[in-house]
Amino acid sequence: AQKITQTQPGMFVQEKEAVTLDCTYDTSDPSYGLFWYKQPSSGEMIFLIYQGSYDQQNATEGRYSLNFQKARKSANLVISASQLGDSAMYFCAMREGRVLGGSNYKLTFGKGTLLTVNP
Amino acid sequence: DTGVSQDPRHKITKRGQNVTFRCDPISEHNRLYWYRQTLGQGPEFLTYFQNEAQLEKSRLLSDRFSAERPKGSFSTLEIQRTEQGDSAMYLCASSTQAEYYEQYFGPGTRLTVT
Numbered sequence: 001a002q003k004i005t006q007t008q009p010g011m012f013v014q015e016k017e018a019v020t021l022d023c024t025y026d027t028s029d030p031s032y033g034l035f036w037y038k039q040p041s042s043g044e045m046i047f048l049i050y051q052g053s054y055d056q057q058n059a060t061e062g063r064y065s066l067n068f069q070k071a072r073k074s075a076n077l078v079i080s081a082s083q084l085g086d087s088a089m090y091f092c093a094m095r096e097g098r099v100l101g102g103s104n105y106k107l108t109f110g111k112g113t114l115l116t117v118n119p
Numbered sequence: 120d121t122g123v124s125q126d127p128r129h130k131i132t133k134r135g136q137n138v139t140f141r142c143d144p145i146s147e148h149n150r151l152y153w154y155r156q157t158l159g160q161g162p163e164f165l166t167y168f169q170n171e172a173q174l175e176k177s178r179l180l181s182d183r184f185s186a187e188r189p190k191g192s193f194s195t196l197e198i199q200r201t202e203q204g205d206s207a208m209y210l211c212a213s214s215t216q217a218e219y220y221e222q223y224f225g226p227g228t229r230l231t232v233t
Contacts, residue, residue: 004161035221043208045162045224091161105150105214106175107222109161 003027004092004110012116013082020067021077021113023092032096034075035107036066039089048090051075082117089114121145123225125211131231132201139197140228144213151194152222153186155179156208165209168194169216201232 005024013019025034036048051059051066059066067076079086093107124143132138144151149170154162165184167175170191180186183201188194198205208229212222 037224042226043229044226045210045212047221047223050221093161105167106152106164106177107154107162108164111159111161 002110003096003108004094006092006110006113008113009111010114010116012118013079015084015117015119016081018078018080019082019115021079021090021092021115023075023077023110025073025075025092025094027073027094027096029096032094034066034068035093035095036064036075036077037091037093037109038086039091039112041088045091049077079115084117084119087115087117123211123213123223125209125225125228127228128226129229129231131233134203134232135200137197137199138201138230139195140209140211140230142194142196142211142213142225144193144211145223148213148215148223149191150214150216150220151188152212152214153194153196154210154212156210156227157206162210165196198230201230203232206230206232 003026032053034051038046049059049061049064049066051068058068063080065078089112091109091112093109126141151168153165156162164177165180166186168188171188183199186196208227210227212224214220214222
């Protein structure tokens with residue numbers, strides 16, 4: 001089974017509107033972290049936001065917020081007030097297990113969603 | 120903070136040749152990761168170092184691939200006897216040892232095997 005599923009290959013949004021990018025995950029580990037990265041056409045992966053499995057509140061970073069629904073195993077990214085520069089690929093990723101104590105450090109990524117912001 | 124750098128940015132090679140990529144992590148980061156990204160896919164984990172020790176290798180890393188991180192600073196990824204299926208973007212990332220951490224990625228090396 002896919003550990004990270006992003007069901008939207010592509011999304012379109014009008015400038016200044018909000019958009020939600022979907023991400024569902026699969027893990028049996030009670031301790032995990034969820035990340036969103038942005039990859040512009042230049043290729044570099046840019047970290048956007050992080051949510052820990054034990055975090056009680058949804059993470060927010062400026063115009064980015066993460067809608068974390070633990071029971072549904074979903075971690076959707078919400079971008080408010082979209083800008084033309086937001087056009088890029090967006091990847092959801094998961095780290096399973098606690099970092100301290102020598103468990104898993106690697107990130108498992110989804111296939112991504114291509115966001116296009118229209119003027 | 121100069122970020123993670125990778126060299127070269129692009130490499131075109133003929134099948135059967137050996138290639139080597141270099142990654143320079145953020146200076147205070149003791150963890151370094153290599154990922155491979157093919158067209159239309161997310162990055163896939165290849166290997167990970169903590170300081171100079173290579174602690175985990177993916178089964179994607181065949182015996183033609185070798186990675187090193189001498190002295191716990193920069194890292195190299197070598198592919199021997201390249202195949203067309205090795206064509207991909209090779210991404211390097213680094214992070215600190217904090218409980219919560221993000222991995223900072225470099226710009227990647229795009230390999231084309233002809």
